[in-house]
Amino acid sequence: MTEQSLLVIGGTGQISAACVREAVRSGWSVSVLNRGSTSSRSLPEEVESIVADVRDEEALVTALAGRRFDSVADFLTFTPDDLRSVLRAVVPHADRYVFIGSASTYQKPPAALPISESTPLFNPWSQYARDKIACERLLRDEHLAGRVRATVVRPSHTYDRTHVPLLGGWTVIDRMRRGAPVVLHGDGTSMWAMTHSDDFARAFVPLLGAPEASGEAFNIMSSELLTWNEIARCLSDAAGGSLHVVHRTTHDLVAAAPEWDADLRGDRSHPALFDSSKVREVAVGWEPRVPFAEGARQIVAWHDADPSRRVVDPEVDALYDRLVAG
Incomplete structure (x- = not known):
């Protein structure tokens, strides 16, 4: 061939x-x-x-x-x-x-x-x-x-090991490790595909x-269904942090952080339940192998392997503090 x-x-x-x-x-x-x-x-x-x-x-x-x-x-x-x-x-x-x-x-x-x-x-x-x-x-x-x-x-x-899938990136993981609250949109129970x-x-x-x-x-898309609360929990567990979640409406988050508008109202605030049966007709036998709990461990391990990767953005950190105080 x-x-x-x-x-x-x-x-x-x-x-x-x-x-x-x-x-x-x-x-x-x-x-x-x-x-x-x-x-x-x-x-x-x-x-x-x-x-x-x-x-x-x-x-x-x-x-x-x-x-x-x-x-x-x-x-x-x-x-x-x-x-x-x-x-x-x-x-x-x-x-x-x-x-x-x-x-x-x-x-x-x-x-x-x-x-x-x-x-x-x-x-x-x-x-x-x-x-x-x-x-x-x-x-x-x-x-x-x-x-x-x-x-x-x-x-x-x-995602891959370089990507923290929460708004704010590594700053959110750092907050978890410090025991500082993090903010999720809605009540955190909408479904998402990682x-x-x-x-x-x-x-x-x-x-x-x-x-x-x-x-x-x-x-x-993966067939594993996760809520945003579960995504945050997987990352917190992988990082060895404490998870304290404060929920805010998408409206309030966008008002405080207009740069998140497209990500929230245009994507993350809506349920993401997908049908991927069509691709299985071509990729016969395909099934996802990496659950997000394992993916979260890869993310944290990659960042921990090099201190230069663990970038904390002081502006994002301050934004989270304002959102928590709300």
């Missing part, structure tokens, strides 16, 4: 680095295109590095001259203008284009659960989500016109060469 080639645009992010590693394990010849930035996420030595700025169409054309790939997976395109540029520069060099969308694009609040690939795309609170929706519409039109063979993948909250990047990658890679994935969109 001829080795298949994959170009990954990005390749060093929370999701993309895991997908690169899994693709190599699965026998793909992988090239990674980015600006050559350093990352804490190491890639297999057999991965080829192509240095170019994805926002520079001319540089992309030059970097890919004479190249051909079976699939391209794009983790770095977020707006329709950028997508048009990437399609012009990359599609002539690829048989398949895989766009990384987002579950934040789904209707907020959802009219029905679980959220499937047929749930309407509508999110008035998040510019990021609106841009991703516009990208999907553009890509659909290009696919229907026969100018690209496209697949869309919609991850939800996907997916480890390694689990995401094992479902993602089979889509790359699957003919039946062309023209389709796929959810990839």
